[in-house]
Amino acid sequence: MSDTPLMISIEHVHKWFDDFHVLKDINLTVREGERIVIAGPSGSGKSTLIRCINRLEAHQEGRIMVDGVELTDDLKRIDAVRREVGMVFQQFNLFPHMTVLENCTLAPIWVRKMPQAEAEKLAMKFLERVKIPEQAKKFPGQLSGGQQQRVAIARALCMQPKIMLFDEPTSALDPEMIKEVLDVMVELAQDGMTMVCVTHEMGFARQVANRVVFMDEGEIVEEAAPEIFFSTPKNERTKAFLAQIL
Amino acid sequence: MQSVKWLRKNLFSDVWNSALTLFALWVIYISVPPLLDWAIFKAVWEGNGNTCREITSGACWPFVKANLGQFIYGRYPESELWRVNLTFVLGVAGLIPMLMPSAPAKKWNLIYLVVAYPLIAIVLLAGDRPGLVGVDTSLWGGLLVTLVVAVTGIVVSLPLGILLALGRRSDMPAIRMLSIAFIEFWRGVPLVTVLFMASVMLPLFLPEGVSFDNLLRCLIGVALFSSAYMAEVVRGGLQAIPRGQYEAARAVGMSYWQTMGLIILPQALRHVIPGIVNTFIGLFKDTTLVLIVGIFDLLGQVRAQLSDPNWAVPEGATTGYVFAALVFWVFCFGMSRYSVFMERRLNTDHRN
Numbered sequence: 001m002s003d004t005p006l007m008i009s010i011e012h013v014h015k016w017f018d019d020f021h022v023l024k025d026i027n028l029t030v031r032e033g034e035r036i037v038i039a040g041p042s043g044s045g046k047s048t049l050i051r052c053i054n055r056l057e058a059h060q061e062g063r064i065m066v067d068g069v070e071l072t073d074d075l076k077r078i079d080a081v082r083r084e085v086g087m088v089f090q091q092f093n094l095f096p097h098m099t100v101l102e103n104c105t106l107a108p109i110w111v112r113k114m115p116q117a118e119a120e121k122l123a124m125k126f127l128e129r130v131k132i133p134e135q136a137k138k139f140p141g142q143l144s145g146g147q148q149q150r151v152a153i154a155r156a157l158c159m160q161p162k163i164m165l166f167d168e169p170t171s172a173l174d175p176e177m178i179k180e181v182l183d184v185m186v187e188l189a190q191d192g193m194t195m196v197c198v199t200h201e202m203g204f205a206r207q208v209a210n211r212v213v214f215m216d217e218g219e220i221v222e223e224a225a226p227e228i229f230f231s232t233p234k235n236e237r238t239k240a241f242l243a244q245i246l
Numbered sequence: 247m248q249s250v251k252w253l254r255k256n257l258f259s260d261v262w263n264s265a266l267t268l269f270a271l272w273v274i275y276i277s278v279p280p281l282l283d284w285a286i287f288k289a290v291w292e293g294n295g296n297t298c299r300e301i302t303s304g305a306c307w308p309f310v311k312a313n314l315g316q317f318i319y320g321r322y323p324e325s326e327l328w329r330v331n332l333t334f335v336l337g338v339a340g341l342i343p344m345l346m347p348s349a350p351a352k353k354w355n356l357i358y359l360v361v362a363y364p365l366i367a368i369v370l371l372a373g374d375r376p377g378l379v380g381v382d383t384s385l386w387g388g389l390l391v392t393l394v395v396a397v398t399g400i401v402v403s404l405p406l407g408i409l410l411a412l413g414r415r416s417d418m419p420a421i422r423m424l425s426i427a428f429i430e431f432w433r434g435v436p437l438v439t440v441l442f443m444a445s446v447m448l449p450l451f452l453p454e455g456v457s458f459d460n461l462l463r464c465l466i467g468v469a470l471f472s473s474a475y476m477a478e479v480v481r482g483g484l485q486a487i488p489r490g491q492y493e494a495a496r497a498v499g500m501s502y503w504q505t506m507g508l509i510i511l512p513q514a515l516r517h518v519i520p521g522i523v524n525t526f527i528g529l530f531k532d533t534t535l536v537l538i539v540g541i542f543d544l545l546g547q548v549r550a551q552l553s554d555p556n557w558a559v560p561e562g563a564t565t566g567y568v569f570a571a572l573v574f575w576v577f578c579f580g581m582s583r584y585s586v587f588m589e590r591r592l593n594t595d596h597r598n
Contacts, residue, residue: 054497056493111500155498
């Protein structure tokens with residue numbers, strides 16, 4: 001992987017919410033095709049970090065480059081980055097007033113200016129990929145949590161992004177639905193998508209991650225390949241965390 | 247037998263319930279028959295002012311009948327009434343398909359109603375074009391004025407109110423401050439004051455010789471006033487939309503206006519349909535206030551006709567006011583029912 005181009009580079013990034021120092025000197029690079037899992041206790045800043053990558057949160061110090069574009073206050077650049085970066089949220093955030101198909105075609109039509117027929121064809125392709133093409137005409141409120149999250153993944157994929165961000169995609173799901181979402185994510189990883197996932201699913205991390213990043217109190221405490229991360233963690237905080245969740 | 251069972255179950259199930267039923271029946275007994283007597287059975291239906299002076303047991307409907315023209319058109323010249331009627335018909339023709347969810351071509355319908363129709367209406371009603379005699383707005387009156395003021399207020403206040411609500415939640419301090427100042431100013435003054443200012447004070451500030459129409463000034467005042475109220479109703483809806491909706495829209499690269507127009511407003515407005523219609527209804531009834539600046543809306547026209555010595559009859563005022571109330575009620579009730587219909591339809595559409 002070390003020879004593929006850099007997709008995300010985060011250098012010395014700091015962020016504060018008022019007086020609270022959420023991100024402290026974060027350094028992280030992600031290369032094309034890499035799959036990074038960010039783990040850590042709640043409040044460690046992992047969600048904030050992933051939201052900085054598509055500028056849903058602004059960082060105050062340091063530099064974030066995504067696909068060769070530096071994130072600044074320039075709205076044009078931000079929109080350019082967001083077009084190439086798909087995001088899946090903990091709470092799905094589907095648009096409840098639109099059908100599943102409309103949820104998927106909206107951004108391609110309005111942001112990519114794709115003709116409607118083409119957008120629908122594309123949407124159906126991705127809905128098939130997340131295994132719910134038969135729900136295309138339904139509204140999100142009529143679907144289960146797992147189905148909604150798969151639609152959310154399809155919606156993000158319809159923009160044909162270069163990078164996919166997952167912010168705790170399975171945390172709001174009932175246990176029996178977690179697997180159907182993880183299966184879709186694993187397939188996506190196998191197809192070579194560049195992925196950054198904040199998740200507590202350590203089985204998923206073991207299976208697909210190239211690197212696991214452990215965060216605590218706004219810092220990256222440890223960064224290692226999963227086999228090393230899970231078997232021989234170096235840091236005490238990592239050990240304590242792993243002891244709790246495994 | 248079925249009905250006896252029903253009565254037992256629903257109206258006389260226990261002592262308390264029976265007492266309430268009897269009380270309700272008594273209230274109906276003392277209120278409804280006299281009302282019907284007054285309005286129908288003992289009312290005067292045919293005749294003139296003299297008949298109404300002789301028979302004073304009930305409503306004087308000939309008063310309404312004889313003055314219906316004034317109640318609807320004010321002092322609009324008789325030979326030109328077709329213009330008002332045509333304006334009305336064109337408006338209804340545009341409005342009905344707009345209100346029916348199943349009717350096609352909503353986009354063109356909306357453009358007709360919001361862009362083309364107001365221009366047509368201005369030309370038709372005010373005239374002053376080749377082939378049309380100009381009709382000064384001081385001659386307009388009655389239901390015509392009521393509808394002109396209400397419709398203008400409604401058509402202007404919704405889009406302006408939406409913009410103000412968005413402005414008040416904007417990240418840009420200048421826009422936010424301006425929106426807040428505008429909303430709080432217009433909400434802070436009574437409509438009566440606004441109308442007085444528009445009609446009496448404004449001309450004092452304008453240079454000599456520059457004047458513009460009294461009715462137009464009131465229209466602007468009413469529109470801005472109701473926009474401020476509408477803005478707050480819409481803002482309530484905007485606040486009900488979870489932050490995740492904004493984030494999801496922004497995360498796929500949608501611009502601010504796309505996010506608002508396609509994601510946030512369609513949901514927010516749906517939440518506040520009752521509030522929006524409430525504001526419309528309030529506005530519709532507030533149009534009667536234009537009376538104080540010398541514009542005769544429906545109610546004003548009723549009052550004006552009462553001062554006609556021919557109709558100085560005992561039940562004239564009551565009859566006139568009941569008639570005006572009835573007309574207002576029909577319009578307001580219509581709006582209310584339509585809003586209930588829309589709410590139901592939109593809810594069954596998407597919620598599980």
